[in-house]
Amino acid sequence: MFSSVTLAADMKVNMKHWGETQGEQVYLYTIANDNGMKMKVTNYGGRITALEVPDKEGDLVDVVLGFDSLKDYLNNPNNFGAVIGRYGNRIANGSFTLNNKTYHLAQNNGDNHLHGGFVGFDQRVWNIKAVEKDDEVSLVLTYLSEDGEEGYPGNLNVKVTYTLTNDNALRIDYQAKTDQPTVCNLTNHSYFNLNGVNSSAMDHQLMINADHYTPIDEEWIPTGAIESVANTPMDFRNPTRVGKRAKQDFWQLENGVGYDHNYVLNTNGDLNQLAATLYEPSTGIFMKMYTEEPGVQLYAGNFLDGSITGKDGKTYKKHYAICLETQHFPDSPNVSHFPSTVLKPDETYTTTTIYKFSTK
Known part of the structure; x- marks a missing residue:
């Protein structure tokens, strides 16, 4: 099954049948804008499987890790490009208390809960459709997370919209409604490499607009403290090569695990303020990130160990x-002074993140 439709401003969307899992049909959509930028998205996990952006020579570079087939995604449990929920990041001991009731979640990361549990949103089959707009095209994904799924209370109706614009931006809009009080913290887990998918990202220059971060214990659970990044390898307030910072002596990095930390953004939820940038000199690709979220998790592919073969037979290494x-911050349901992730039936969860690409 394959179809191609020309949309407004010469934007195009292609759809093909990609396979079947859990008795559900899986599709792969390809979007292209006027500049040749392309994005591929599958309704299995709401995953961005490819994101091709022009480099300084005008050649397209696929800047996200992933696989070429549904079978590879099914055979290699990972979060490449996926929608993460109900709760992105960790919840200590897989439990939290809400309205004097304690909920016990799936403990899929030692004693802790990570990225929604054993079968999070990344492994669910979503409904998907393409929507035409004046100068952009969107893919709208919806999923009903039923009451009790992975231990969470309430039926949660989720909508995630990926929009590719003609100014080479990827906009991700999240929306959710619940019929019972619950917690909700959605994100996207794209693994970016602005030099393509077959090289280290340690030469990338990173800026994070954050004066503080949340320190973690040996199980990557926040201690509850909020500390300054000043005079530590956590300081990316000015663009800095990631590899340079990672080599500095710091107790959280000494065990070789590396960056897997939440930053407290200075942007106060203002989508017009720059939250982070990522730049690769060899390709000239420059990515700006804007978000309404209070935090961002920096993860540097620490657990990639060369055992995964990805696109075009390429091996993904550390x-x-x-x-x-x-x-929102990891373990927020258990830390009262962290921004709340509680969602009530009379509320609508909404948040937007934008990744905008250019060259320099």
């Missing part, structure tokens, strides 16, 4: 990607 996962 530090082959940089993840910038916009979010």
Whole structure:
């Protein structure tokens, strides 16, 4: 099954049948804008499987890690490009208390809960459709997370919209409604490599607009403290090569695990303020990130170990990607002074993140 439709401003969307899992049909959509930028999205996990952006020579570079087939995604449990929920990041001991009731979640990361559990949103089959707009095209994905799924209370109706614009921006709009009080913290887990998917990302120059971060314990759970990045390897307030910072002596990096930390953004939820940038000199690709979220998780592909073969037979090794996962803070349901992730039936969860690409 394959179809191609020409949309406004010469933008195009192609759809093909990609396989089947859990008795559900899986599709792969390809979007292109007027500049040749392309994005591929599948309704399996709401995953961005490819994102091709022009480099300084005008050649397209695929800047996200992933696989070429549905079978590879099914056989290699990972979060490449996926929608993460109900709760992005970790919840300590897989439990939280809400309205005097304690909920026990799936403990899929030692004793802790990570990225929605054993079968999070990344492994669910979503409904998907393309929507035409004046100078952009969107892919709208919807999913009903039923009451009790992975231990969470309430039926949660989720909508995630990926929009590719003609100014080479990827906009991600999240929306959710619940029929019972619950917690909700959605994000996207794209693994970015602005030099393509077959090289280290340690030469990337990173800026994060954050004066503070949330320190973690040996299980990557926030201690509850909010500390300054000044005079530590966590300081990316000015564009700095990631590899340079990672080599500095710091107790959280000494065990070789590397960056997997939440930053407290200075942007106060203002989508017009720059939250982070990522730049690769060899390709000239420059990515700006804007978000309404209070935090962003910096993860440097620490657990990629060369055992995964990705696109075009390429092997994904340690530090082959940089993840910038916009979010509320890890373990917020258990830390009262962190921004709340509670969602009530009379509220609508909404948040937007934008990744905008150019060259320099």
